[in-house]
Amino acid sequence: MTRTTRWGALGALLAGAAALAVLAVGTSGGFAAPTAKKKVIIGWAFDSSGNMAPFDNPALAAARIRIKQINAEKNGTVTFEIKTCDTQQNDGAKAKACALSLLDAGANIIFTTCDVDYATPVVTEAINRGKLAIAPCIGTDQMGPKRFGAKGKLAFSFGNVAQDEGSAMAQYAWSRGWKTANTATNTLLVYFKNVVQAFEKRFKQLGGKIVSRESYATGQSNVGTAVTHLNSSKAAVNVTSTAFGELPAFVNGLRSLHNNTPILNSWAGDGTYWTTNNPKVTNYYFVTYASVFGDDPDKAVRKMIADLKKAGAQVGTGGFLGGVDAIDGVYIAIKRAHGSLNGTALANQLVKFKHVPVLGSRISFSPTQHTVFGRQYRVLKIQDNKAKVVGKVTAKVVPKLP
Secondary structure, X not given: OOHHHHXXXXXXXHHHHHHHHHHHOOOOOOOOOOOOOEEEEXXXXXXXXXXXXXXXXXXXXXXXXXXXXXXXXXXXXXXXXEEEEEOOOOOHHHHHHHHHXXXXXXXXXXXXXXXXXXXXXXXXXXXXXXXXXXXXXXXXXXXXXXXXXXXXXXXXXXXXXXXXXHHHHXXXXXXXXXXXXXXXXXXXXXXXXXXHHHXXXXXXXXXXXXXXXXXXXXXXXXXXXXXXXXXXXOXXXXXXXXXXXXXXXXXXXXXXXXXOOOEEEOHHHOOOOOOOOOOOOOOEEEEEOOOOOOOOOOHHHHHHHHHHHHOOOOOOOOOHHHHHHHHHHHHHHHHHOOOOOOHHHHHHHHOOOOOEEEOOEEEEOOOOOOEEEOOOEEEEEEXXXXXXXXXXXXXXXXXXXX
C-alpha cells in the first residue's frame, strides 16, 4: 500500500470493522437491527492566543474536519462531539478550571495543549477521574507515567517524542555529511532540552563530534550570548530546539555575524510565520510532521491542508497532523475496545499500537512510551524566507535519556 492511498484505506478499514461488528450481533439466519451510534464527547482545553496557539489552533481545526468525516460514515458506530475551553494563554488556574468544566459537562476523553508543562493542570484533573488524557502534539516522554505516576497510564500524546525527533535530526545531519555539530539548548521546556540531548547521543553513536555546547532560555535575554559563543566555534551545523522570540533571535543573530553555517531545528521551529525580511532567513532546516507549503509528498496530507484552508484555518505548522491522528487513534482504540469509553480500556489498546497507519505516516506506542515514535519526518529548508521539502527521515534508534 502506498502512502497516498493509506488515508483512504484507513477509513475503509474502520468502516469495514464497524459493519462486521453490526453483523456479528445478528441472530442466526438474519441481521441485527440498526442501532444508534454511541456519542463520544471530547473535552478540548487549548490555548487560543498565547505561546502555544500556533500549534494548538491548527490541531483543533484539523480534528474538527476529521470528526465531520467520521460522523458522516454510513456504517460508523460512534459520533464525536468536541467541547472546547480556552486556557487563556495557559494560565494554570484557568487551565484547571477548564478541565473541571469540561469533565462536568460530560467529557468522555480530555484533549489538552501541546506542551506538558502547560498541560499538567488539565491532565491531572482528567486522570484523577479515570479519563483518557490526550495531547495532539506534546513532544516529551513525560506525557505518561514518567511525570504523572501510576495514573499516567491514562495519558498519551500523538506528538513525536523528543528522543525520536532528536535522533531523526542526527541521522539527517550525518546523511548530509555534517560530522561536527554545535548545540544550543533552550532550557525553558523539557521538550527543547530532550531534543538536543537525543541529538547529541545519537549523533555521537553515528560517529559525529559535538564541538561546543551552549544554553539560553526564553525570556532571559541571553540568546545573544549563546550566539556569540557559537560563532567562535566552528562546526558543520548548529543544532537547537526552540521557538517563540528566541527562534528569530537565534537565527538572525548568527546571520548578522555573517555566519552562514546550516542551522537545524526541531518541529518547534516549523513554519515561516517567524521569519524577517531584514535579514531574510537562509540555510535553515527543520524536521516536522508534514509540509504546509504545498509540496508534502503525501496526497492525502495535501488534501487535508486544502480542507483546512477552505475552512479558514491558519495552518502555520505541520503540527495540525497531530490533531487528525489523535482523533483517528482514539477512534481505533474505541473500536478495539469494543466500544468502551473507559479510560483504562482505551489506554490498554493504545499501548499496543505498532506501526498503525495514520495520516502521513505510521505511529507506535509502548507500555513505557506514551508519546509517538517511528513517524516519518519531513525535512524542510528555508532559503530566502521560502520553505520546501528537501528530504524525509525516520529515526532508527530512540535514545534513552535520564
